[in-house]
Amino acid sequence: MSRPGVRGSRRLLVLALAALALDYALWFHADKHLAAVLLVFVLPPLLLLPGVALDNAKAAFWAGVFGLFWFSHGVMVAWSRPAEAAFAWTALLLALVIVVSSSWPGLAGRFAGKRRR
Numbered sequence: 001m002s003r004p005g006v007r008g009s010r011r012l013l014v015l016a017l018a019a020l021a022l023d024y025a026l027w028f029h030a031d032k033h034l035a036a037v038l039l040v041f042v043l044p045p046l047l048l049l050p051g052v053a054l055d056n057a058k059a060a061f062w063a064g065v066f067g068l069f070w071f072s073h074g075v076m077v078a079w080s081r082p083a084e085a086a087f088a089w090t091a092l093l094l095a096l097v098i099v100v101s102s103s104w105p106g107l108a109g110r111f112a113g114k115r116r117r
Helices: 004-027 034-053 057-080 082-110
Strands: none
Touching: 004 034, 004 057, 004 082, 034 057, 057 082
16 A cells, blocks of 8 residues: 555554554453453454555555444443443544544545546
């Protein structure tokens, strides 16, 4: 990917995935089912991280798909559990960043200005 905006979106996607994994790790650090939490919430963004960093389009696609689930989870928790709202809003916003930055190369290609004759 040679366009600067695409490289920037990949960097942002890597940072957002790392921040989301950290947010979930801090959020559930005292949970009695820590192994399950790590497996379900922390591991997926960490597994996608190297693929996105190596500019793998499939990893970026799956990050966007998972981002929709992370967004939904953040909305649900922010709405239903006020004590956990700060972590939920952070996850929700990071999920939005993940969805947009994983979609950016396709959007940039689709809406790039075409020369008219």
